[in-house]
Amino acid sequence: MATDGFTTCLWYDGQAEEAANFYVSVFKNSSIGKVARYPEGAFQPAGSVMTVEFTANGQKFLALNGGPQFKFTEATSFMIFCGNQEEIDYYWAKLTEGGGEPGPCGWLKDRFGLSWQVVPDTLDAMVTDPDPAKAARVTKAFMEMSKFDIAALEKAYVG
Incomplete structure (x- = not known):
């Protein structure tokens, strides 16, 4: 290594x-x-x-x-930035298979308990848009999601 x-x-x-x-x-x-x-x-x-x-x-x-002394928590997660819905769907399915758990706002835990965020690569630009109404609509939309839906986020963004 x-x-x-x-x-x-x-x-x-x-x-x-x-x-x-x-x-x-x-x-x-x-x-x-x-x-x-x-x-x-x-x-x-x-x-x-x-x-x-x-x-x-x-x-x-x-x-x-190392043994059973320590467990993963949501305080640490790995972010996967995805260019399209197909990628989001792929990582979501793969990482939740075999006992993983979907979570809110693009978060999930894999079967080992490790937390991941499967996120559209356009999300940051949407939530930091200078127009606060656009950012608020996108934030409200993603707060109601488990797995991110890019089309729904884009719809919220344009109003």
Whole structure:
């Protein structure tokens, strides 16, 4: 794993390898790297996966099987900016499959409990429009959504 930039470490309770393989299957420009295993005498069974290096969508991650002490919360999420409804639908379906949970305003949790925001790449421009009425209409519209509907947001934007 390269030493430049940042690597996000994700803590799992025995699911690190499964999670890494899942994320690599969802995102383009993704791959599995080195896998480290626990040695004899560690707090996990010898030979079980300790860490998995992986890249998802060009971002570096380390999945760690650290045990049940820590869980993901919505306080940390990964944003996926999508250029069209097809992309939103794809990521929404893939990331909620197998036990994930849809949430409000484009948020969801995947089956591992990790939070994601699946967002149209035009949303920022809409909610920061100098016309406060446009921004307010879009904000009101997305606050009522679970998965974002780009056509409905655009309709709200134009009034």
